Amino acid sequence: MNDTVLYEVTDGLATVTLNRPEAMNALNVAAKEALRDSLRRAASDSGVRAVLLTGNGRAFCVGQDLKEHIGTLEGEGDPLGTVALHYNPIVSAITGMRKPVVAAVNGVAAGAGFGFALAADYRVVADGATFTTAFTDIALTADSGLSWTLPRVIGAGRAADLLLFPRKVDAAEAERLGIAQRVVPGAELDSVAREIALRLAQGPTRSYAAVKEALAFAADHSLEETLEVEARLQGELGSSADHRAAVTAFVRKERPVFRGE
Ligand code: T3D
Numbered sequence: 001m002n003d004t005v006l007y008e009v010t011d012g013l014a015t016v017t018l019n020r021p022e023a024m025n026a027l028n029v030a031a032k033e034a035l036r037d038s039l040r041r042a043a044s045d046s047g048v049r050a051v052l053l054t055g056n057g058r059a060f061c062v063g064q065d066l067k068e069h070i071g072t073l074e075g076e077g078d079p080l081g082t083v084a085l086h087y088n089p090i091v092s093a094i095t096g097m098r099k100p101v102v103a104a105v106n107g108v109a110a111g112a113g114f115g116f117a118l119a120a121d122y123r124v125v126a127d128g129a130t131f132t133t134a135f136t137d138i139a140l141t142a143d144s145g146l147s148w149t150l151p152r153v154i155g156a157g158r159a160a161d162l163l164l165f166p167r168k169v170d171a172a173e174a175e176r177l178g179i180a181q182r183v184v185p186g187a188e189l190d191s192v193a194r195e196i197a198l199r200l201a202q203g204p205t206r207s208y209a210a211v212k213e214a215l216a217f218a219a220d221h222s223l224e225e226t227l228e229v230e231a232r233l234q235g236e237l238g239s240s241a242d243h244r245a246a247v248t249a250f251v252r253k254e255r256p257v258f259r260g261e
Contacts, residue, residue, distance in 0.1 A: 012202065012260075021055075021059075024108070026066070027065055042097070043099070049099055049202070062108060062113055063110045063114070101119075103122070104197075106126050106129060108129065110132045114134075125171045131179060132169065135166070203258050205242075206260065
C-alpha cells in the first residue's frame, strides 16, 4: 500500500480516499494498485460492513493519469494493458463486494473516475461536482464498466450522447438523470455521505448483499429467472440471525440491532 490511497476503518465502515489532490486524483499505477488492494481488503474484512469511496481535494477522480500514460505510449509494452490489470479488477471489487459501497463525489469525476462512481451502489454528490465520460475526447472507448452501467442508469440514448459528445454534466442534471441519488452542498458532503454509509454499516449486511446480487442478476436475465434467484436469496435470508432479530424487534415494538449475520 502507498499514500496515493488512504484506508481507514471505524465503526464497521471502511473509508477509501483517493489521495493525489495535486493531480486531481488522476490514476497512476501506484494509485490504481493501492485502490484495487484497498477495495479487496475491505471486501474480505468481515469487520467492514460498508465502504465509503471519495477523493481528497477538488476532484473525485479524473481517470487515467494522462501525464503518466503519455510515457507508456512512447515506451515499450502494452499501454492499454492497464484496463485488464487495474481498471477491471477495481470495478469488479466494487460491484462484487457483498456489502454496500457509497461514493461521495466531491468534485469532477471523469473517465474511469465516472466509471468507479457508477459502479458504487449509492452516490452522494457535492453540488459543485461534475461528471464527464471524457474517453472519446482522447480517442478511446468507455471502460471501467461505463458501457454497462451508464445506459442502465440513464438509458441507452442518453449514454450514447454522453459517450459520443463528452461534456460536463453538473450535479443538478446528474440528479435528474439518476446518476446522483443525492446532491448536497459541498460543505455538507463529508458528513452526509458518512452518515449514509454508517447507517448501511449498521444495517443488515446480508440483505444488502442479496439486493446487490439480485439487481445485478436481474439486469440481464428474464423475470422468470430472476424470480428463482429472489426465492433462493430470500430462503437464505430467512434463516439469518438479523432477520430473526428484526422480526422479534418488530413484534416487541423495539428497534432492531443488526449484526450483519
Ligand atoms: O491507459 C489508458 O488510458 C486506459 C484507461 C483509461 C481510463 C480513463 O480514465 S481515460 C480518461 C482519462 N481522463 C481524461 O481524459 C480527463 C482529462 N481531463 C479533463 O478532461 C479535464 O481536466 C477535467 C474535465 C477532468 C477537469 O477540467 P478542469 O477545467 O476542472 O481542470 P483542468 O484545468 O483541465 O485540469 C487541471 C489540472 O489537472 C491540469 O494540470 P496543470 O495544467 O494544472 O498541470 C490538468 O492537466 C490536470 N489533469 C486533469 N485531468 C488529468 C490531469 N492530469 C493527468 N491526467 C488526467 N486525467
